[in-house]
Amino acid sequence: MWWIICTLPVVLALRDIEPPAPSPVTRNTPVEGWLTARLNQFDASNTETFQMRYLYNDEFANSSNIVIFVGGEWAISSGWVTGGLAYELADMLQAGLFYTEHRYYGQTRPTNETSVPDLRYLNVDQALGDLAQFIQHVQSDSFDNGRYRKGRVALVGCSYAGSMATWMRLAHPHLVTAALSDSGPLHAQEDFPEYLEVITEALRAQGSEACVSSIEAAMRSVTDMLNTTTEVDRVGRLFNTCGALQASSPLDLATFFWFGITETFASLVQYAKPGDIATACSRITNSSISSDPVERLAAWITSQPSTQPCIESRYSTQVAAHTNTSYDSPQATMRLWTYQTCVEYGWYQTTTSSRQPFLSAVPLEYFHQMCADFFPNLFDTELLRSGVARTNNMFAGLSHLPDHVISVSGGHDPWSPMAPNATHATPLAPVYVVPGVSHCRAIRPTNNSETEELEATKHKILSQMYALMTDARAAAHHLVLSPVLLVWFVFSLVV
Structure with a gap:
């Protein structure tokens, strides 16, 4: 009978905690900020708003480039803007580094409680709209004296937030230049x-x-x-x-x-x-x-x-x-x-x-x-099944990867069957599956990898994200400061 042995709930499906953050490698203290976001991103007549939390580290901000570590179904904390692959990418790009909190999670609370009527604005469409509004805000003259006006944007996310990074490039290509999805399931x-x-x-x-x-x-x-x-x-x-x-x-x-x-x-x-x-x-x-x-x-x-x-x-x-x-x-x-x-x-x-x-x-x-x-x-x-079908229809499931998105997952990641593999890759949307590793391992820092292949993949991702964000302009000039990164950059272009 079915009730004798049961199995995993949704809790571990996409972990309801922030991915374990790396050790900080900077003494720079990120700043907490709040954006007045629209409650309904798709109805201009609805003027209700809420306060969306984010973290900001301007340690490397010597250009107009923007790197956003996308928050998922958890409360954000400073670890991912003081270390990790997004932090290293921000260093390479001399970019401002941000960490956004997903509506309804952490301290970003659009409603007073989570009753069923209050949850009607909890969906990925609205969350992507929040990201779009956030990017436009950072690129405006009103943010940090226009420091990032019209700056290029790189998104980095893992798990559900990795899915969001991919879907953001699909839905808002004019706002997102490049995206990295680590362990992001795309097929509902x-x-x-x-x-x-x-x-x-x-x-x-x-x-x-x-x-x-x-x-x-x-x-x-x-x-x-x-x-x-x-x-x-x-x-x-x-x-x-x-x-x-x-x-x-x-x-x-x-x-x-x-x-x-x-x-x-x-x-x-x-x-x-x-x-x-x-x-x-x-x-x-x-x-x-x-x-x-x-x-x-x-x-x-x-x-x-x-x-x-x-x-x-x-x-x-x-x-x-x-x-x-x-x-x-x-x-x-x-x-x-x-x-x-x-x-x-x-x-x-x-x-x-x-x-x-x-x-x-x-x-x-x-x-x-x-x-x-x-x-x-x-x-x-019927609500569930229509929702699953809608997700796949809206975001193409695994049938289409938007360009300028790099996808990576582990061979022992239980979520890998729902994520892209080599058969889904295109020249403009590379996919890496790293044998023997599990969930959200590629977003962790370089020099902190379980296998040599994972370490090599991280370096390849960094060089490819840098090339996408800069059109490879002055790539050699920038990377000459780091011979190791230069080797990986050249390697990634020929492999």
Whole structure:
């Protein structure tokens, strides 16, 4: 039955936290700014506005060039304007560096709360409109004494913000000169079982076949235990659930596996650092811990930060937490992002594929129920499906990449099936897939890469973004100051 083993929610689909920021390499303190943005970017008669937050670092601003690190479904912080690939690009271009906050997230709050009527202006179209207004503001005489008047603009984004960077170049080519999308999914899809397939391949490649087999054996045993009344409480104790497991409740069991098991593996793989997966697998397969694969799996699961202080398996408790309409509620960000998936993207990671160790499928109906309960009197499946179709129709999915956009993803990024690959590349829209790395790794600084190929890709991206922003004018003159970058620039033009 579908409720015996369930899988990953939307939370880990596109992480509801800011990507881990690099260590700062500057003492320059970014300035926080606020733009009075239009609430409805598509209705001139609507004069309502809100305050959109951004960060600004003018450390390198010796030209009119503009680099914008695009914010996604998180609160922005200074790390990405004091280090990372966008920071290095701003250095190369002698550009002003900005970090924009997405409407409804962080401190950018267009409404007083997040009730269903208040969320009608939460969509990517409006967010792209905000970016357009922001660019026009920075390019105007009213910003910093016209310092960036008519300046060229480079966008850098990862994950959903990478999608936005691509779509911004598609929708507003007159405003955006070049864009880098790291791990940005471009194809909306209601059912997304490929996510767990990539997780499985990463566990196998960076861990072992024994790791995948042990997880599957544990899941089979847990399934059997949940079908036995006397064993249900033992499962709850082993996995440290916040309350007694209710084996008679399909939604409670789904919630247990969602928050307790599959999401934990998604967190491991999607943001894996070198050695993380191997370390996890060594514990999951270590018979000196226990001869029982269930006990080994539970020991690893309950040691992870995401399962602390306990695993909340009560579906009604989760619904209550995610129907709190305060921006300051603990689950506010997940509520907001879930809304976007329910009306624009889908991306529900079901276990309908047999090429993963988590066994029984989670049907779309589980996620449909989540959308319906989080957003009562709004959601139905037709709304979701029409939203998915509209997203693909408006932004072309994977069928067309706009020029002057560089796309990159990791071979072990669970989101890579929804992102461009080599078959989608064109001479004016290059695509790089870096084997063995996961989500949002290319936007991190150079000299901080898991593999030589990732490091080489970062240098190639920098040189190509520089060429796009300058039409390669005086490229050699600029890069002669750095022989290493000059080598990479020449290399990128011939490869």
